[in-house]
Amino acid sequence: MIIESIKEGFSLANRNAQLVFLRLAVTFINLFSLIVFLGVPLLAAIAFLGFDLAYAREIFPALAKDPLQFISRYLGLVALMALSLLLYLTFTSVLYLYTLSGTLGIIKKAAVNLQFTFRMSYFFKEANSNFSRLFWLLALLSLIFGSFIAIVSLFGGVLSLSLRTFAGAGSFVEVFFGSFVMMSVVVIGVVVILTGMLLGVFSMLASVIEGSGPLDSVKKAFQFMKKKPESLLLFITLFAAVAVLNLGLIFIRIPVTVIPFAGPFLHILISIIGAVVQSYMAVVLWSSLMTYYIKGVEYPVYRAGYEI
Numbered sequence: 001m002i003i004e005s006i007k008e009g010f011s012l013a014n015r016n017a018q019l020v021f022l023r024l025a026v027t028f029i030n031l032f033s034l035i036v037f038l039g040v041p042l043l044a045a046i047a048f049l050g051f052d053l054a055y056a057r058e059i060f061p062a063l064a065k066d067p068l069q070f071i072s073r074y075l076g077l078v079a080l081m082a083l084s085l086l087l088y089l090t091f092t093s094v095l096y097l098y099t100l101s102g103t104l105g106i107i108k109k110a111a112v113n114l115q116f117t118f119r120m121s122y123f124f125k126e127a128n129s130n131f132s133r134l135f136w137l138l139a140l141l142s143l144i145f146g147s148f149i150a151i152v153s154l155f156g157g158v159l160s161l162s163l164r165t166f167a168g169a170g171s172f173v174e175v176f177f178g179s180f181v182m183m184s185v186v187v188i189g190v191v192v193i194l195t196g197m198l199l200g201v202f203s204m205l206a207s208v209i210e211g212s213g214p215l216d217s218v219k220k221a222f223q224f225m226k227k228k229p230e231s232l233l234l235f236i237t238l239f240a241a242v243a244v245l246n247l248g249l250i251f252i253r254i255p256v257t258v259i260p261f262a263g264p265f266l267h268i269l270i271s272i273i274g275a276v277v278q279s280y281m282a283v284v285l286w287s288s289l290m291t292y293y294i295k296g297v298e299y300p301v302y303r304a305g306y307e308i
Contacts, residue, residue: 001295002234008111009288013280016110016287018118019103023279026099030092037088041080101134102127103283104208107290133207137214141200144218148196152189198235199225205293220297228296238285245281249274 013020105126110116202221206212212220225231253270 001292002230002237005234005292005295006238006284006288008291009284009286012107012110012287012291013283015116016106016118016283017280018120019106019283020276020279022123023099023103023282024275026095027275027279029095033088033091033095037084037091038081041084045077045081097134097138098127098131101130101208104134104204104286104290105130107283107287108208108294111287111290111294130208133211133213133217134204137203137207137217138200140214140218141203145196145200148192152192194232194236195225198232201235201289202231202293205290209290209293209297224293224296228292231292231296234288234292238288242278242281242285245277249277 102123106118106123109122109126110118199218199221202224203214203217206220206224207214207217210217210220249270253267253274
């Protein structure tokens with residue numbers, strides 16, 4: 001079922017190749033917004049600091065005598081940069097989530113209807129329909145995992161302090177036991193993180209496919225993972241493939257930069273090709289997971305178009 005889901009994920013991505021270019025367009029919009037939200041304030045800050053440096057002999061002695069003037073002089077500048085960064089992160093996060101909402105909606109429609117044809121109007125309709133549910137779902141998941149990470153960090157700190165106390169005795173058995181416990185905590189932590197990521201992914205799929213609310217989506221995702229524990233293998237396989245692909249693109253870019261004259265142009269070309277490939281693989285990843293979930297919950301055959 002895992003291999004079939006990946007194959008059908010590629011098929012879905014190929015049938016909806018427009019999603020790849022939509023993601024690519026969003027990437028360029030994010031780059032442009034970076035220039036707008038951070039570039040302009042940064043230029044203003046550089047100009048302001050440049051003016052101060054030009055008159056450093058007159059300004060800095062006074063600031064050295066009264067440090068509070070330094071804070072009041074540059075506090076507005078720091079606040080401006082912090083506000084610009086916050087606005088940029090907010091804009092990009094909302095844009096990414098909106099795009100993901102539309103992408104998942106289109107993939108779902110294509111998965112349950114083999115006759116589906118992509119249209120931008122469908123994309124915006126799905127994005128508007130799924131955005132609020134995914135927003136509140138991610139807010140709930142952030143609260144859950146934020147609390148969990150805080151508890152684990154506290155537990156890890158207490159455990160580390162306790163082990164250091166025991167290790168002070170110098171016993172080989174105690175040192176070995178302490179190391180074993182710490183390694184076990186690390187391994188368990190990695191497994192829990194992967195499981196949490198998988199829970200988040202399938203919660204989003206449940207929300208899009210079944211139109212469930214945040215809490216119901218988490219419950220359905222948890223039940224699905226209990227029913228299909230091998231879903232963790234699919235998740236690891238897909239993300240490992242994406243990670244290897246990204247590393248490959250990095251290794252390709254490195255030698256290109258040293259080529260004289262043509263190096264910068266080749267680097268830009270490879271970067272654009274890499275962005276297209278990464279966008280395509282992201283669509284494949286979500287398509288494969290969507291297909292796997294639809295088959296796993298035995299979505300109605302007449303709607304899904306699969307022989308379940």
